Amino acid sequence: MRRLGAVITSALVIGIGLLTVAGLVVGGDLGWLSAIVEAFRIRDISGIFLQLAVITAATTILIGILNLLVVHLRRVGRREKGWAYSLLLVISALGVIILAVLERAGVLASEPPLTTILFESVQVSIESALAGLVLFALVYGAYRLMRRGVTWPKLLFVLVLLFMLLAALPLPGPGLLASARDWLMAVPVSAGARGILLGIALATVVTGVRVLIGLDRSYRE
Amino acid sequence: MNAEQIGLWAGFVFTLMIFSYILGDNILYRLAVYVFAGLAAGYITLVTVEGVLLPWLRGTLLSPDAVGVGGQILGIVPFVLGLLLLLKGSPRLGPLGNIAIAFIVAIGTAVALVGAITGTLLPLAAATGSGVRIDLVNGFLIFIGISSTLVYFQYLARRQPGGEVRRGLVVRAIGALGQGVVVVTLGAIYAGAILTSLTIFSERIGFILARITGG
Numbered sequence: 001m002r003r004l005g006a007v008i009t010s011a012l013v014i015g016i017g018l019l020t021v022a023g024l025v026v027g028g029d030l031g032w033l034s035a036i037v038e039a040f041r042i043r044d045i046s047g048i049f050l051q052l053a054v055i056t057a058a059t060t061i062l063i064g065i066l067n068l069l070v071v072h073l074r075r076v077g078r079r080e081k082g083w084a085y086s087l088l089l090v091i092s093a094l095g096v097i098i099l100a101v102l103e104r105a106g107v108l109a110s111e112p113p114l115t116t117i118l119f120e121s122v123q124v125s126i127e128s129a130l131a132g133l134v135l136f137a138l139v140y141g142a143y144r145l146m147r148r149g150v151t152w153p154k155l156l157f158v159l160v161l162l163f164m165l166l167a168a169l170p171l172p173g174p175g176l177l178a179s180a181r182d183w184l185m186a187v188p189v190s191a192g193a194r195g196i197l198l199g200i201a202l203a204t205v206v207t208g209v210r211v212l213i214g215l216d217r218s219y220r221e
Numbered sequence: 222m223n224a225e226q227i228g229l230w231a232g233f234v235f236t237l238m239i240f241s242y243i244l245g246d247n248i249l250y251r252l253a254v255y256v257f258a259g260l261a262a263g264y265i266t267l268v269t270v271e272g273v274l275l276p277w278l279r280g281t282l283l284s285p286d287a288v289g290v291g292g293q294i295l296g297i298v299p300f301v302l303g304l305l306l307l308l309k310g311s312p313r314l315g316p317l318g319n320i321a322i323a324f325i326v327a328i329g330t331a332v333a334l335v336g337a338i339t340g341t342l343l344p345l346a347a348a349t350g351s352g353v354r355i356d357l358v359n360g361f362l363i364f365i366g367i368s369s370t371l372v373y374f375q376y377l378a379r380r381q382p383g384g385e386v387r388r389g390l391v392v393r394a395i396g397a398l399g400q401g402v403v404v405v406t407l408g409a410i411y412a413g414a415i416l417t418s419l420t421i422f423s424e425r426i427g428f429i430l431a432r433i434t435g436g
Contacts (some may be wrong), residue, residue, distance in 0.1 A: 005316045005319065006319075008320070009319045009320060009322075009323040010323075012320065012323040012324060012327060013323045013326055013327040013330070014327075015327075016323075016324060016327035016328065016331075017326075017327035017328070017330050017331045018331075020327065020328055020331035020332070021331045021334060021335060024331065024332070024335045025335055025339075046331075048295070049327075049328055050328060050332070051277075052295075052298055052299050052302075052324070052328075053324070053325060053328035053329070053332075054273065055273065055274065055277050055299035055300075056299040056302045056303055056321065056324065056325060057325070058269045058273040058274055058299075059274070059299055059300055059302070059303030060303055060306060061265060061269050062266065062269055062270070062274075062303075063303060063306065063307060065262050065265060065266050068262055069262070082251075085251055085252065085255040086255070088252060088255045088256055088259065089255045089256070089258050089259035089262075090259065091259065092255070092256045092258075092259025092260050092262075092263065093259040093260070093262040093263040093266070094263070095259075095263065096259075096260055096263025096264060096266075096267065097263050097266055097267065100263075100267050110224060112225075114224060115267070117224050117225055117228040118228065118260070119260075119264060120228070121225075121228030121229055121231055121232040122228065122231050122232055122235055122256070122260060123257070123260050123261070123264065124232075125231075125232030125233075125235050125236050125428075126235050126236075126239060126253055126254075126256070126257040126260075127257070128236075128421055128424065128425055129235065129236040129239035129240060129253075129425050130239055130257070131417075131418060131421045132240075132418060132421045132422035132424075132425045133239060133240065133242060133243070133418075133422075134414070134418040135415065135418035135419050135421075135422045136243060138411065138414055138415045138418060139415065142411065142415075153400060153401075153404045156401060156404045156405065156408070157404050157407060157408040157411070158408070159408070160404070160405050160408030160409055160412070161408045161409075161411055161412045161415075164408065164409050164412030164413070164416075165412050165415065165416070168412075168416055183359075184405070184409065185409065186359065187359050187362050187363055187366070188362075188366055188402055188405045188406070189405060189406045189409045189410075190363060190366075191362070191363040191364075191365070191366025191367050191370065191402055191406075192366060192370055192402040192403050192405060192406025192407075193406055193410075194345050194348075194349065194363070194366075194367050194370075195366065195367045195368075195369075195370025195371055195373075195374075195399070195402065195403070196370065196403065196406065197341055197345060198341065198342065198345055198346075198367065198370075198371060199370070199371055199374045200337075200341070201337040201338070201341035201342045201345075202337075202342070202371075204333050204334065204336075204337040205334060205337050205338060205342070207330075208330045208331075208333055208334030208337070209334070211326065211327075211330045212330060212331070212334070219319065219322045219323055219326045
């Protein structure tokens with residue numbers, strides 16, 4: 001029975017995956033392949049598959065949030081360490097949802113809506129403050145980098161880092177630093193970024209093909 | 222004091238609570254972070270329900286124009302798949318969840334595959350090729366940088382007569398150049414991250430000062 005299940009899941013992945021690829025890739029100028037795609041309406045089918053995947057992903061997000069609330073409510077119920085924080089989290093989450101429901105029902109009416117004010121004033125403020133706090137972690141990380149032995153990649157990393165920070169200063173003069181920074185960004189950094197992206201894309205293609213031809217079956221575990 | 226002003230003062234208080242982390246982990250910071258997590262969960266729920274699930278239900282299950290029973294069944298499918306995923310926690314019914322996983326993996330793989338080819342491989346290869354035509358020296362340097370970066374990320378090696386496995390001298394030399402290019406890229410990205418967070422930090426300090434001075 002377990003083996004039959006494994007065969008069914010593999011067949012589903014290969015079948016749905018290849019249909020979706022065909023629907024996304026095959027255009028109108030590929031001869032008999034295009035004719036098959038047109039005849040069996042594979043483009044429409046792959047469109048429906050994509051929609052179903054998006055809605056399933058949205059459902060899993062809701063399940064995840066529900067799980068988050070249940071875990072924290074359990075912590076509150078058992079008076080575990082830090083239960084007050086959990087209570088605050090649950091109140092914040094349910095508060096936003098209840099506020100939105102009351103607004104949509106027309107019970108609460110304000111311009112701008114309270115959920116918008118809450119989002120722009122509290123949520124965005126906390127997000128920005130956390131992003132600002134990253135500054136200290138980054139600077140401290142760079143400072144600690146050289147403390148565990150000096151190697152040429154570490155030295156090069158710190159030199160480039162310092163140069164880029166120095167070049168960002170509005171210094172007076174002919175702008176040699178700015179020109180050098182622009183060249184660095186346009187040539188070596190661009191090459192490195194493209195190399196990394198191409199590497200990721202090649203690895204994605206290899207893994208994707210392995211999944212679609214049934215060589216990689218980790219989803220059955 | 223209206224709701225907007227209360228919101229601004231709340232933002233001021235929460236910003237100070239988050240910045241208190243500079244002095245070390247403390248109760249104020251943790252309170253703010255838990256409120257943040259709760260609000261984020263609430264907003265994600267709203268956006269998911271209002272932006273994705275309700276339009277889908279209105280277009281399928283609740284739509285008078287849904288194409289027969291088939292259209293309505295289609296409306297239920299994602300929710301059934303979501304429920305099947307919940308079964309993954311059960312040792313006995315867990316394998317049923319693999320059907321939902323298989324569906325998501327299949328679509329995800331197809332989209333990633335097509336996206337990698339049409340969104341990354343082809344455009345970057347074309348841009349690199351045209352770069353050489355526009356500016357020969359810099360274009361060639363970019364080509365060398367990309368090639369050496371890719372060589373740096375490959376781990377194929379030949380077994381030596383003594384049994385030791387190591388890459389050839391040429392591959393190691395090109396790989397070292399590639400490592401240098403990657404390090405320069407990461408250094409520049411790190412500097413960019415520092416400058417971005419510095420800008421955000423300055424904006425937050427400006428916000429705090431404006432609240433205090435009433436500006």
